Amino acid sequence: MAKKPELDDFRVPFFDGGKKLKTFDLTSVDCAAKPFSLGSKEADRARLSEIGAQLDELQEKLHAQRSQRVLLVLQGMDTSGKDGTIRAVFHEVDPLGLRIVPFKAPTETELAHDFLWRIHSQAPKVGELCVFNRSHYEDVLVPRVLNAIDDDECERRYRHIREFEALQADSGTTVIKCFLHISKDEQRQRLQARIDDPTKHWKFDTSDLEARKQWDDYQKAYATALGATSTEFAPWYVVPADSKSHRNVMIAELLLRTLQGMKLAFPPAKETLKGVIVE
8 A cells, every 4th residue: 555645755855064955856746746635626625624724723822822933935936826825725814913925026125135134024923924925035046047146156045044044943933935846837828828818917927938938947946945945944845736726735734734733822811800890
């Protein structure tokens, strides 16, 4: 009997501190796989709703406790489903204590500072579950593919990222990073769907087609970045994402496991309120 897949089967091996960076083999993960799907979109949606109710309760405890933080980083190629993941996974979660941060191309002011300047100011506060839609990893992907930074600068940035995430972990933040792994053919279909549907033209940018021409370069940049920055305190998980419903369930399961492991609880009752009657 085949071994039942576990979430950690999709975790990128931890960076070992070696002088030579190890590139993670993205081809080792099948984009079309559905290891955590329950067999149909309807069943997946039902499971997602079930998890959503649990996430809502756990997030409320996180918010009430105000001593820990959670940062979920979502990265992936264009159309990999970062927006869709957020809508689906957090559909039933109270927005109180939940914050979504989308990162676009850096502004002139942001470029005048170090590359982590704009990121640090958006890190989660105590009691907050924060989701980065794209992130500081854009700064070791786009400029690397465009040859705006060389190998030495890229490795320095990997080190700064590891140190930044270590600081977050030391400050009480649980960091989870998900790479939404789609195939080139699936991206083609999703881009074409945006072109064919006038109501989705706002989501399409001609630059997406230029980036698609550099698909192999971006895959290589991602593979190297994953291998260089997956750590015990901030692990990367590769999520097969050709199936949207599977993608959503897998990330929800990962987040649920993480929050359950944090031993969240409501603060102790206040003795001063015992017996108080509101007139």
